Amino acid sequence: MEAYELITILGPTASGKTSFAAALAASLDTEIISADSRQIYRSMDLGTGKDLSDYTINGKEIPYHLIDICDPGYKYNVFEYQHDFFRVYQEIKNRGKRPLLCGGTGMYIEAVLKGYKLLDVPPNPVLRESLKEKTLEELTRILASYKVLHNKTDVDSAQRAIRAIEIEEYYKTQAPDSREYAPIHSLIIGIDIDRELRREKISKRLRSRLDEGMIDEVRTIISSGVHPDDLIYYGLEYKFLTLYILGQLSYEEMVGQLEIAIHQFAKRQMTWFRGMERRGSTIHWIDATLPTEEKIVITKKLLTQ
Structure with a gap:
Protein backbone atom coordinates (compact mmCIF):
# COMPACT_ATOMS: atom_id res chain seq x y z
CA MET A 1 0.00 0.00 0.00
CA GLU A 2 1.12 3.55 -0.72
CA ALA A 3 2.63 5.16 2.39
CA TYR A 4 0.38 7.52 4.31
CA GLU A 5 1.34 11.18 3.86
CA LEU A 6 -0.59 12.29 6.95
CA ILE A 7 -2.18 10.95 10.12
CA THR A 8 -5.58 12.42 10.98
CA ILE A 9 -7.09 12.14 14.48
CA LEU A 10 -10.73 13.19 14.67
CA GLY A 11 -13.60 12.85 17.08
CA PRO A 12 -16.36 14.80 18.83
CA THR A 13 -15.73 17.31 21.58
CA ALA A 14 -14.64 15.76 24.92
CA SER A 15 -13.50 12.51 23.26
CA GLY A 16 -9.87 12.96 24.35
CA LYS A 17 -8.51 13.27 20.81
CA THR A 18 -6.02 16.05 21.59
CA SER A 19 -4.26 14.28 24.46
CA PHE A 20 -4.03 11.11 22.36
CA ALA A 21 -2.74 13.03 19.32
CA ALA A 22 -0.03 14.67 21.45
CA ALA A 23 1.07 11.31 22.88
CA LEU A 24 1.12 9.81 19.38
CA ALA A 25 3.09 12.79 18.02
CA ALA A 26 5.64 12.35 20.82
CA SER A 27 5.97 8.66 20.01
CA LEU A 28 6.43 9.36 16.29
CA ASP A 29 8.55 12.53 16.76
CA THR A 30 6.27 14.69 14.67
CA GLU A 31 4.17 17.89 14.85
CA ILE A 32 0.44 18.57 15.14
CA ILE A 33 -1.71 20.72 12.88
CA SER A 34 -4.95 21.74 14.60
CA ALA A 35 -8.27 21.37 12.78
CA ASP A 36 -10.43 23.43 15.13
CA SER A 37 -12.33 26.40 13.71
CA ARG A 38 -12.29 28.36 16.99
CA GLN A 39 -8.92 27.53 18.52
CA ILE A 40 -7.30 29.67 15.85
CA TYR A 41 -8.34 32.75 17.92
CA ARG A 42 -6.05 34.27 20.53
CA SER A 43 -7.45 34.83 24.05
CA MET A 44 -10.34 32.43 23.38
CA ASP A 45 -8.81 29.70 25.51
CA LEU A 46 -11.26 28.21 28.01
CA GLY A 47 -14.27 28.59 25.74
CA THR A 48 -12.60 26.73 22.87
CA GLY A 49 -11.03 24.09 25.10
CA LYS A 50 -7.45 24.63 23.94
CA ASP A 51 -6.01 22.68 26.88
CA LEU A 52 -2.52 23.63 25.75
CA SER A 53 -1.03 21.60 28.60
CA ASP A 54 -2.06 18.50 26.62
CA TYR A 55 0.77 19.28 24.19
CA THR A 56 3.43 18.59 26.84
CA ILE A 57 4.32 14.90 27.07
CA ASN A 58 6.82 13.77 29.72
CA GLY A 59 8.18 17.30 29.95
CA LYS A 60 8.58 17.64 26.18
CA GLU A 61 6.55 20.23 24.28
CA ILE A 62 4.98 18.86 21.10
CA PRO A 63 5.01 21.49 18.33
CA TYR A 64 1.49 22.53 17.29
CA HIS A 65 0.25 24.79 14.50
CA LEU A 66 -2.84 26.86 13.53
CA ILE A 67 -3.74 27.71 17.11
CA ASP A 68 -3.70 31.36 18.26
CA ILE A 69 -3.18 32.80 14.78
CA CYS A 70 -6.03 35.38 14.66
CA ASP A 71 -7.46 38.04 16.95
CA PRO A 72 -11.00 37.66 18.37
CA GLY A 73 -13.60 39.34 16.18
CA TYR A 74 -11.99 38.22 12.94
CA LYS A 75 -14.10 35.87 10.80
CA TYR A 76 -11.65 33.20 9.69
CA ASN A 77 -12.98 30.74 7.12
CA VAL A 78 -12.35 27.34 5.56
CA PHE A 79 -10.71 28.93 2.48
CA GLU A 80 -8.08 30.55 4.69
CA TYR A 81 -7.69 27.37 6.72
CA GLN A 82 -7.02 25.27 3.65
CA HIS A 83 -4.25 27.61 2.50
CA ASP A 84 -2.73 27.89 6.01
CA PHE A 85 -2.88 24.11 6.41
CA PHE A 86 -1.02 23.33 3.20
CA ARG A 87 1.68 25.89 4.00
CA VAL A 88 2.32 24.34 7.43
CA TYR A 89 1.90 20.79 6.10
CA GLN A 90 4.67 21.35 3.56
CA GLU A 91 6.94 22.98 6.15
CA ILE A 92 6.63 19.95 8.44
CA LYS A 93 7.26 17.54 5.55
CA ASN A 94 10.33 19.55 4.61
CA ARG A 95 11.64 18.82 8.11
CA GLY A 96 11.42 15.12 7.28
CA LYS A 97 8.35 14.43 9.43
CA ARG A 98 4.87 13.05 8.71
CA PRO A 99 2.38 15.68 9.96
CA LEU A 100 -0.45 14.81 12.33
CA LEU A 101 -3.80 16.58 11.82
CA CYS A 102 -6.07 16.69 14.88
CA GLY A 103 -9.45 18.28 15.47
CA GLY A 104 -13.19 18.15 15.40
CA THR A 105 -14.09 20.58 12.60
CA GLY A 106 -15.13 18.11 9.93
CA MET A 107 -15.43 20.73 7.20
CA TYR A 108 -11.81 21.81 7.71
CA ILE A 109 -10.57 18.21 7.79
CA GLU A 110 -12.43 17.17 4.66
CA ALA A 111 -11.42 20.31 2.76
CA VAL A 112 -7.73 19.47 3.15
CA LEU A 113 -7.97 15.68 2.78
CA LYS A 114 -10.04 15.96 -0.41
CA GLY A 115 -8.19 19.01 -1.75
CA TYR A 116 -11.43 20.84 -2.48
CA LYS A 117 -11.13 23.99 -4.56
CA LEU A 118 -12.64 26.75 -2.44
CA LEU A 119 -13.36 30.37 -3.21
CA ASP A 120 -12.47 33.38 -1.09
CA VAL A 121 -15.95 34.91 -0.90
CA PRO A 122 -15.82 38.71 -0.52
CA PRO A 123 -18.39 40.71 1.49
CA ASN A 124 -21.51 41.76 -0.42
CA ALA A 175 -18.90 27.76 -8.52
CA PRO A 176 -15.56 25.95 -8.05
CA ASP A 177 -14.85 23.58 -10.92
CA SER A 178 -11.46 22.03 -10.17
CA ARG A 179 -9.10 21.09 -7.36
CA GLU A 180 -6.54 23.58 -6.12
CA TYR A 181 -4.64 21.02 -4.05
CA ALA A 182 -4.11 17.30 -4.54
CA PRO A 183 -6.00 15.03 -2.14
CA ILE A 184 -3.90 13.68 0.74
CA HIS A 185 -3.51 9.96 1.41
CA SER A 186 -4.13 9.98 5.17
CA LEU A 187 -4.63 7.35 7.82
CA ILE A 188 -7.78 8.56 9.61
CA ILE A 189 -8.29 7.57 13.24
CA GLY A 190 -11.62 8.35 14.89
CA ILE A 191 -11.93 8.45 18.67
CA ASP A 192 -15.13 6.53 19.41
CA ILE A 193 -16.71 7.61 22.69
CA ASP A 194 -19.95 6.19 24.05
CA ARG A 195 -22.80 8.71 23.85
CA GLU A 196 -23.54 8.67 27.58
CA LEU A 197 -19.87 8.94 28.54
CA ARG A 198 -19.52 11.82 26.08
CA ARG A 199 -22.48 13.62 27.63
CA GLU A 200 -21.07 13.07 31.12
CA LYS A 201 -17.65 14.43 30.13
CA ILE A 202 -19.16 17.44 28.35
CA SER A 203 -21.24 18.38 31.41
CA LYS A 204 -18.32 17.94 33.81
CA ARG A 205 -15.95 19.89 31.57
CA LEU A 206 -18.40 22.77 31.17
CA ARG A 207 -18.71 23.24 34.92
CA SER A 208 -14.95 22.97 35.34
CA ARG A 209 -14.31 25.69 32.76
CA LEU A 210 -16.91 27.95 34.33
CA ASP A 211 -15.09 27.49 37.66
CA GLU A 212 -11.77 28.26 35.96
CA GLY A 213 -13.01 31.67 34.81
CA MET A 214 -14.62 31.26 31.40
CA ILE A 215 -17.06 34.12 32.08
CA ASP A 216 -14.18 36.47 32.94
CA GLU A 217 -12.44 35.38 29.73
CA VAL A 218 -15.42 36.55 27.69
CA ARG A 219 -15.72 39.79 29.69
CA THR A 220 -12.04 40.51 29.03
CA ILE A 221 -12.46 39.96 25.29
CA ILE A 222 -15.46 42.31 25.18
CA SER A 223 -13.64 44.95 27.24
CA SER A 224 -10.73 44.76 24.78
CA GLY A 225 -13.05 46.20 22.13
CA VAL A 226 -14.53 43.12 20.44
CA HIS A 227 -18.21 43.76 19.73
CA PRO A 228 -20.58 41.34 21.52
CA ASP A 229 -22.23 40.43 18.19
CA ASP A 230 -18.84 39.27 16.91
CA LEU A 231 -18.49 36.93 19.87
CA ILE A 232 -22.06 35.65 19.48
CA TYR A 233 -21.07 34.83 15.88
CA TYR A 234 -18.70 32.12 17.16
CA GLY A 235 -21.57 30.27 18.81
CA LEU A 236 -21.60 27.84 21.75
CA GLU A 237 -19.71 29.17 24.81
CA TYR A 238 -19.14 32.62 23.32
CA LYS A 239 -22.75 33.01 22.28
CA PHE A 240 -24.36 32.02 25.59
CA LEU A 241 -21.78 33.62 27.89
CA THR A 242 -22.06 36.88 25.97
CA LEU A 243 -25.86 36.81 26.27
CA TYR A 244 -25.45 36.22 30.03
CA ILE A 245 -22.99 39.12 30.36
CA LEU A 246 -25.40 41.35 28.40
CA GLY A 247 -28.14 40.44 30.88
CA GLN A 248 -30.26 38.60 28.32
CA LEU A 249 -29.97 35.25 30.13
CA SER A 250 -29.82 34.34 33.80
CA TYR A 251 -26.86 32.25 34.97
CA GLU A 252 -29.05 29.14 35.21
CA GLU A 253 -30.52 29.75 31.73
CA MET A 254 -27.04 30.28 30.30
CA VAL A 255 -25.63 27.06 31.76
CA GLY A 256 -28.68 24.99 30.82
CA GLN A 257 -28.94 26.25 27.25
CA LEU A 258 -25.18 26.06 26.69
CA GLU A 259 -25.00 22.49 27.94
CA ILE A 260 -27.77 21.46 25.53
CA ALA A 261 -26.04 23.32 22.68
CA ILE A 262 -22.72 21.54 23.28
CA HIS A 263 -24.42 18.14 23.32
CA GLN A 264 -26.13 19.03 20.03
CA PHE A 265 -22.80 20.22 18.62
CA ALA A 266 -21.12 16.89 19.46
CA LYS A 267 -23.97 15.05 17.75
CA ARG A 268 -23.51 17.21 14.61
CA GLN A 269 -19.79 16.46 14.62
CA MET A 270 -20.52 12.72 14.58
CA THR A 271 -23.05 13.25 11.77
CA TRP A 272 -20.35 14.97 9.71
CA PHE A 273 -17.83 12.16 10.35
CA ARG A 274 -20.40 9.53 9.32
CA GLY A 275 -21.01 11.62 6.21
CA MET A 276 -17.27 11.55 5.47
CA GLU A 277 -17.43 7.75 5.54
CA ARG A 278 -20.36 7.77 3.10
CA ARG A 279 -18.35 10.09 0.84
CA GLY A 280 -15.50 7.58 0.67
CA SER A 281 -13.22 8.32 3.65
CA THR A 282 -12.13 5.27 5.66
CA ILE A 283 -12.15 6.09 9.38
CA HIS A 284 -10.63 3.55 11.77
CA TRP A 285 -12.56 3.99 15.03
CA ILE A 286 -10.71 3.36 18.31
CA ASP A 287 -12.46 3.07 21.67
CA ALA A 288 -11.90 6.28 23.64
CA THR A 289 -11.62 4.35 26.92
CA LEU A 290 -8.59 2.32 25.82
CA PRO A 291 -5.27 3.27 27.49
CA THR A 292 -3.24 5.77 25.46
CA GLU A 293 -0.42 3.27 24.88
CA GLU A 294 -2.87 0.76 23.45
CA LYS A 295 -4.29 3.40 21.09
CA ILE A 296 -0.74 4.16 19.93
CA VAL A 297 -0.01 0.47 19.29
CA ILE A 298 -3.21 0.14 17.23
CA THR A 299 -2.39 3.26 15.21
CA LYS A 300 1.18 2.19 14.48
CA LYS A 301 -0.08 -1.20 13.32
CA LEU A 302 -2.54 0.50 10.97
CA LEU A 303 0.29 2.64 9.59
CA THR A 304 2.13 -0.49 8.43
CA GLN A 305 -0.84 -2.23 6.81
Missing part, protein backbone atom coordinates in the same frame (compact mmCIF):
# COMPACT_ATOMS: atom_id res chain seq x y z
CA PRO A 125 -22.60 45.05 1.23
CA VAL A 126 -25.75 45.38 -0.91
CA LEU A 127 -26.93 41.90 0.02
CA ARG A 128 -26.07 42.47 3.70
CA GLU A 129 -28.06 45.69 3.75
CA SER A 130 -31.09 43.95 2.23
CA LEU A 131 -30.97 41.22 4.89
CA LYS A 132 -30.07 43.15 8.03
CA GLU A 133 -33.66 43.71 9.24
CA LYS A 134 -34.76 40.12 8.73
CA THR A 135 -35.31 37.77 11.66
CA LEU A 136 -33.21 34.65 12.15
CA GLU A 137 -36.26 32.58 11.16
CA GLU A 138 -36.61 34.53 7.89
CA LEU A 139 -32.88 34.21 7.20
CA THR A 140 -33.06 30.47 7.83
CA ARG A 141 -35.84 30.14 5.25
CA ILE A 142 -33.82 32.14 2.72
CA LEU A 143 -30.73 29.98 3.28
CA ALA A 144 -32.83 26.83 2.97
CA SER A 145 -33.87 27.98 -0.50
CA TYR A 146 -30.22 27.61 -1.58
CA LYS A 147 -29.38 24.27 0.03
CA VAL A 148 -30.40 21.57 2.50
CA LEU A 149 -29.35 22.78 5.94
CA HIS A 150 -27.12 19.94 7.15
CA ASN A 151 -24.87 22.36 9.06
CA LYS A 152 -27.08 23.96 11.71
CA THR A 153 -24.25 26.24 12.90
CA ASP A 154 -24.95 28.29 9.75
CA VAL A 155 -28.12 29.51 11.45
CA ASP A 156 -26.75 29.83 14.99
CA SER A 157 -27.00 33.61 14.74
CA ALA A 158 -28.23 36.24 12.26
CA GLN A 159 -24.63 37.16 11.38
CA ARG A 160 -23.79 33.58 10.55
CA ALA A 161 -26.95 33.12 8.49
CA ILE A 162 -26.29 36.29 6.47
CA ARG A 163 -22.70 35.19 5.80
CA ALA A 164 -23.93 31.74 4.72
CA ILE A 165 -26.44 33.34 2.31
CA GLU A 166 -23.67 35.61 1.02
CA ILE A 167 -21.48 32.57 0.27
CA GLU A 168 -24.30 30.66 -1.45
CA GLU A 169 -25.18 33.67 -3.59
CA TYR A 170 -21.54 34.07 -4.65
CA TYR A 171 -21.20 30.37 -5.48
CA LYS A 172 -24.22 30.58 -7.79
CA THR A 173 -22.10 32.47 -10.31
CA GLN A 174 -18.56 31.49 -9.25
Whole structure:
Protein backbone atom coordinates (compact mmCIF):
# COMPACT_ATOMS: atom_id res chain seq x y z
CA MET A 1 0.00 0.00 0.00
CA GLU A 2 1.12 3.55 -0.72
CA ALA A 3 2.63 5.16 2.39
CA TYR A 4 0.38 7.52 4.31
CA GLU A 5 1.34 11.18 3.86
CA LEU A 6 -0.59 12.29 6.95
CA ILE A 7 -2.18 10.95 10.12
CA THR A 8 -5.58 12.42 10.98
CA ILE A 9 -7.09 12.14 14.48
CA LEU A 10 -10.73 13.19 14.67
CA GLY A 11 -13.60 12.85 17.08
CA PRO A 12 -16.36 14.80 18.83
CA THR A 13 -15.73 17.31 21.58
CA ALA A 14 -14.64 15.76 24.92
CA SER A 15 -13.50 12.51 23.26
CA GLY A 16 -9.87 12.96 24.35
CA LYS A 17 -8.51 13.27 20.81
CA THR A 18 -6.02 16.05 21.59
CA SER A 19 -4.26 14.28 24.46
CA PHE A 20 -4.03 11.11 22.36
CA ALA A 21 -2.74 13.03 19.32
CA ALA A 22 -0.03 14.67 21.45
CA ALA A 23 1.07 11.31 22.88
CA LEU A 24 1.12 9.81 19.38
CA ALA A 25 3.09 12.79 18.02
CA ALA A 26 5.64 12.35 20.82
CA SER A 27 5.97 8.66 20.01
CA LEU A 28 6.43 9.36 16.29
CA ASP A 29 8.55 12.53 16.76
CA THR A 30 6.27 14.69 14.67
CA GLU A 31 4.17 17.89 14.85
CA ILE A 32 0.44 18.57 15.14
CA ILE A 33 -1.71 20.72 12.88
CA SER A 34 -4.95 21.74 14.60
CA ALA A 35 -8.27 21.37 12.78
CA ASP A 36 -10.43 23.43 15.13
CA SER A 37 -12.33 26.40 13.71
CA ARG A 38 -12.29 28.36 16.99
CA GLN A 39 -8.92 27.53 18.52
CA ILE A 40 -7.30 29.67 15.85
CA TYR A 41 -8.34 32.75 17.92
CA ARG A 42 -6.05 34.27 20.53
CA SER A 43 -7.45 34.83 24.05
CA MET A 44 -10.34 32.43 23.38
CA ASP A 45 -8.81 29.70 25.51
CA LEU A 46 -11.26 28.21 28.01
CA GLY A 47 -14.27 28.59 25.74
CA THR A 48 -12.60 26.73 22.87
CA GLY A 49 -11.03 24.09 25.10
CA LYS A 50 -7.45 24.63 23.94
CA ASP A 51 -6.01 22.68 26.88
CA LEU A 52 -2.52 23.63 25.75
CA SER A 53 -1.03 21.60 28.60
CA ASP A 54 -2.06 18.50 26.62
CA TYR A 55 0.77 19.28 24.19
CA THR A 56 3.43 18.59 26.84
CA ILE A 57 4.32 14.90 27.07
CA ASN A 58 6.82 13.77 29.72
CA GLY A 59 8.18 17.30 29.95
CA LYS A 60 8.58 17.64 26.18
CA GLU A 61 6.55 20.23 24.28
CA ILE A 62 4.98 18.86 21.10
CA PRO A 63 5.01 21.49 18.33
CA TYR A 64 1.49 22.53 17.29
CA HIS A 65 0.25 24.79 14.50
CA LEU A 66 -2.84 26.86 13.53
CA ILE A 67 -3.74 27.71 17.11
CA ASP A 68 -3.70 31.36 18.26
CA ILE A 69 -3.18 32.80 14.78
CA CYS A 70 -6.03 35.38 14.66
CA ASP A 71 -7.46 38.04 16.95
CA PRO A 72 -11.00 37.66 18.37
CA GLY A 73 -13.60 39.34 16.18
CA TYR A 74 -11.99 38.22 12.94
CA LYS A 75 -14.10 35.87 10.80
CA TYR A 76 -11.65 33.20 9.69
CA ASN A 77 -12.98 30.74 7.12
CA VAL A 78 -12.35 27.34 5.56
CA PHE A 79 -10.71 28.93 2.48
CA GLU A 80 -8.08 30.55 4.69
CA TYR A 81 -7.69 27.37 6.72
CA GLN A 82 -7.02 25.27 3.65
CA HIS A 83 -4.25 27.61 2.50
CA ASP A 84 -2.73 27.89 6.01
CA PHE A 85 -2.88 24.11 6.41
CA PHE A 86 -1.02 23.33 3.20
CA ARG A 87 1.68 25.89 4.00
CA VAL A 88 2.32 24.34 7.43
CA TYR A 89 1.90 20.79 6.10
CA GLN A 90 4.67 21.35 3.56
CA GLU A 91 6.94 22.98 6.15
CA ILE A 92 6.63 19.95 8.44
CA LYS A 93 7.26 17.54 5.55
CA ASN A 94 10.33 19.55 4.61
CA ARG A 95 11.64 18.82 8.11
CA GLY A 96 11.42 15.12 7.28
CA LYS A 97 8.35 14.43 9.43
CA ARG A 98 4.87 13.05 8.71
CA PRO A 99 2.38 15.68 9.96
CA LEU A 100 -0.45 14.81 12.33
CA LEU A 101 -3.80 16.58 11.82
CA CYS A 102 -6.07 16.69 14.88
CA GLY A 103 -9.45 18.28 15.47
CA GLY A 104 -13.19 18.15 15.40
CA THR A 105 -14.09 20.58 12.60
CA GLY A 106 -15.13 18.11 9.93
CA MET A 107 -15.43 20.73 7.20
CA TYR A 108 -11.81 21.81 7.71
CA ILE A 109 -10.57 18.21 7.79
CA GLU A 110 -12.43 17.17 4.66
CA ALA A 111 -11.42 20.31 2.76
CA VAL A 112 -7.73 19.47 3.15
CA LEU A 113 -7.97 15.68 2.78
CA LYS A 114 -10.04 15.96 -0.41
CA GLY A 115 -8.19 19.01 -1.75
CA TYR A 116 -11.43 20.84 -2.48
CA LYS A 117 -11.13 23.99 -4.56
CA LEU A 118 -12.64 26.75 -2.44
CA LEU A 119 -13.36 30.37 -3.21
CA ASP A 120 -12.47 33.38 -1.09
CA VAL A 121 -15.95 34.91 -0.90
CA PRO A 122 -15.82 38.71 -0.52
CA PRO A 123 -18.39 40.71 1.49
CA ASN A 124 -21.51 41.76 -0.42
CA PRO A 125 -22.60 45.05 1.23
CA VAL A 126 -25.75 45.38 -0.91
CA LEU A 127 -26.93 41.90 0.02
CA ARG A 128 -26.07 42.47 3.70
CA GLU A 129 -28.06 45.69 3.75
CA SER A 130 -31.09 43.95 2.23
CA LEU A 131 -30.97 41.22 4.89
CA LYS A 132 -30.07 43.15 8.03
CA GLU A 133 -33.66 43.71 9.24
CA LYS A 134 -34.76 40.12 8.73
CA THR A 135 -35.31 37.77 11.66
CA LEU A 136 -33.21 34.65 12.15
CA GLU A 137 -36.26 32.58 11.16
CA GLU A 138 -36.61 34.53 7.89
CA LEU A 139 -32.88 34.21 7.20
CA THR A 140 -33.06 30.47 7.83
CA ARG A 141 -35.84 30.14 5.25
CA ILE A 142 -33.82 32.14 2.72
CA LEU A 143 -30.73 29.98 3.28
CA ALA A 144 -32.83 26.83 2.97
CA SER A 145 -33.87 27.98 -0.50
CA TYR A 146 -30.22 27.61 -1.58
CA LYS A 147 -29.38 24.27 0.03
CA VAL A 148 -30.40 21.57 2.50
CA LEU A 149 -29.35 22.78 5.94
CA HIS A 150 -27.12 19.94 7.15
CA ASN A 151 -24.87 22.36 9.06
CA LYS A 152 -27.08 23.96 11.71
CA THR A 153 -24.25 26.24 12.90
CA ASP A 154 -24.95 28.29 9.75
CA VAL A 155 -28.12 29.51 11.45
CA ASP A 156 -26.75 29.83 14.99
CA SER A 157 -27.00 33.61 14.74
CA ALA A 158 -28.23 36.24 12.26
CA GLN A 159 -24.63 37.16 11.38
CA ARG A 160 -23.79 33.58 10.55
CA ALA A 161 -26.95 33.12 8.49
CA ILE A 162 -26.29 36.29 6.47
CA ARG A 163 -22.70 35.19 5.80
CA ALA A 164 -23.93 31.74 4.72
CA ILE A 165 -26.44 33.34 2.31
CA GLU A 166 -23.67 35.61 1.02
CA ILE A 167 -21.48 32.57 0.27
CA GLU A 168 -24.30 30.66 -1.45
CA GLU A 169 -25.18 33.67 -3.59
CA TYR A 170 -21.54 34.07 -4.65
CA TYR A 171 -21.20 30.37 -5.48
CA LYS A 172 -24.22 30.58 -7.79
CA THR A 173 -22.10 32.47 -10.31
CA GLN A 174 -18.56 31.49 -9.25
CA ALA A 175 -18.90 27.76 -8.52
CA PRO A 176 -15.56 25.95 -8.05
CA ASP A 177 -14.85 23.58 -10.92
CA SER A 178 -11.46 22.03 -10.17
CA ARG A 179 -9.10 21.09 -7.36
CA GLU A 180 -6.54 23.58 -6.12
CA TYR A 181 -4.64 21.02 -4.05
CA ALA A 182 -4.11 17.30 -4.54
CA PRO A 183 -6.00 15.03 -2.14
CA ILE A 184 -3.90 13.68 0.74
CA HIS A 185 -3.51 9.96 1.41
CA SER A 186 -4.13 9.98 5.17
CA LEU A 187 -4.63 7.35 7.82
CA ILE A 188 -7.78 8.56 9.61
CA ILE A 189 -8.29 7.57 13.24
CA GLY A 190 -11.62 8.35 14.89
CA ILE A 191 -11.93 8.45 18.67
CA ASP A 192 -15.13 6.53 19.41
CA ILE A 193 -16.71 7.61 22.69
CA ASP A 194 -19.95 6.19 24.05
CA ARG A 195 -22.80 8.71 23.85
CA GLU A 196 -23.54 8.67 27.58
CA LEU A 197 -19.87 8.94 28.54
CA ARG A 198 -19.52 11.82 26.08
CA ARG A 199 -22.48 13.62 27.63
CA GLU A 200 -21.07 13.07 31.12
CA LYS A 201 -17.65 14.43 30.13
CA ILE A 202 -19.16 17.44 28.35
CA SER A 203 -21.24 18.38 31.41
CA LYS A 204 -18.32 17.94 33.81
CA ARG A 205 -15.95 19.89 31.57
CA LEU A 206 -18.40 22.77 31.17
CA ARG A 207 -18.71 23.24 34.92
CA SER A 208 -14.95 22.97 35.34
CA ARG A 209 -14.31 25.69 32.76
CA LEU A 210 -16.91 27.95 34.33
CA ASP A 211 -15.09 27.49 37.66
CA GLU A 212 -11.77 28.26 35.96
CA GLY A 213 -13.01 31.67 34.81
CA MET A 214 -14.62 31.26 31.40
CA ILE A 215 -17.06 34.12 32.08
CA ASP A 216 -14.18 36.47 32.94
CA GLU A 217 -12.44 35.38 29.73
CA VAL A 218 -15.42 36.55 27.69
CA ARG A 219 -15.72 39.79 29.69
CA THR A 220 -12.04 40.51 29.03
CA ILE A 221 -12.46 39.96 25.29
CA ILE A 222 -15.46 42.31 25.18
CA SER A 223 -13.64 44.95 27.24
CA SER A 224 -10.73 44.76 24.78
CA GLY A 225 -13.05 46.20 22.13
CA VAL A 226 -14.53 43.12 20.44
CA HIS A 227 -18.21 43.76 19.73
CA PRO A 228 -20.58 41.34 21.52
CA ASP A 229 -22.23 40.43 18.19
CA ASP A 230 -18.84 39.27 16.91
CA LEU A 231 -18.49 36.93 19.87
CA ILE A 232 -22.06 35.65 19.48
CA TYR A 233 -21.07 34.83 15.88
CA TYR A 234 -18.70 32.12 17.16
CA GLY A 235 -21.57 30.27 18.81
CA LEU A 236 -21.60 27.84 21.75
CA GLU A 237 -19.71 29.17 24.81
CA TYR A 238 -19.14 32.62 23.32
CA LYS A 239 -22.75 33.01 22.28
CA PHE A 240 -24.36 32.02 25.59
CA LEU A 241 -21.78 33.62 27.89
CA THR A 242 -22.06 36.88 25.97
CA LEU A 243 -25.86 36.81 26.27
CA TYR A 244 -25.45 36.22 30.03
CA ILE A 245 -22.99 39.12 30.36
CA LEU A 246 -25.40 41.35 28.40
CA GLY A 247 -28.14 40.44 30.88
CA GLN A 248 -30.26 38.60 28.32
CA LEU A 249 -29.97 35.25 30.13
CA SER A 250 -29.82 34.34 33.80
CA TYR A 251 -26.86 32.25 34.97
CA GLU A 252 -29.05 29.14 35.21
CA GLU A 253 -30.52 29.75 31.73
CA MET A 254 -27.04 30.28 30.30
CA VAL A 255 -25.63 27.06 31.76
CA GLY A 256 -28.68 24.99 30.82
CA GLN A 257 -28.94 26.25 27.25
CA LEU A 258 -25.18 26.06 26.69
CA GLU A 259 -25.00 22.49 27.94
CA ILE A 260 -27.77 21.46 25.53
CA ALA A 261 -26.04 23.32 22.68
CA ILE A 262 -22.72 21.54 23.28
CA HIS A 263 -24.42 18.14 23.32
CA GLN A 264 -26.13 19.03 20.03
CA PHE A 265 -22.80 20.22 18.62
CA ALA A 266 -21.12 16.89 19.46
CA LYS A 267 -23.97 15.05 17.75
CA ARG A 268 -23.51 17.21 14.61
CA GLN A 269 -19.79 16.46 14.62
CA MET A 270 -20.52 12.72 14.58
CA THR A 271 -23.05 13.25 11.77
CA TRP A 272 -20.35 14.97 9.71
CA PHE A 273 -17.83 12.16 10.35
CA ARG A 274 -20.40 9.53 9.32
CA GLY A 275 -21.01 11.62 6.21
CA MET A 276 -17.27 11.55 5.47
CA GLU A 277 -17.43 7.75 5.54
CA ARG A 278 -20.36 7.77 3.10
CA ARG A 279 -18.35 10.09 0.84
CA GLY A 280 -15.50 7.58 0.67
CA SER A 281 -13.22 8.32 3.65
CA THR A 282 -12.13 5.27 5.66
CA ILE A 283 -12.15 6.09 9.38
CA HIS A 284 -10.63 3.55 11.77
CA TRP A 285 -12.56 3.99 15.03
CA ILE A 286 -10.71 3.36 18.31
CA ASP A 287 -12.46 3.07 21.67
CA ALA A 288 -11.90 6.28 23.64
CA THR A 289 -11.62 4.35 26.92
CA LEU A 290 -8.59 2.32 25.82
CA PRO A 291 -5.27 3.27 27.49
CA THR A 292 -3.24 5.77 25.46
CA GLU A 293 -0.42 3.27 24.88
CA GLU A 294 -2.87 0.76 23.45
CA LYS A 295 -4.29 3.40 21.09
CA ILE A 296 -0.74 4.16 19.93
CA VAL A 297 -0.01 0.47 19.29
CA ILE A 298 -3.21 0.14 17.23
CA THR A 299 -2.39 3.26 15.21
CA LYS A 300 1.18 2.19 14.48
CA LYS A 301 -0.08 -1.20 13.32
CA LEU A 302 -2.54 0.50 10.97
CA LEU A 303 0.29 2.64 9.59
CA THR A 304 2.13 -0.49 8.43
CA GLN A 305 -0.84 -2.23 6.81
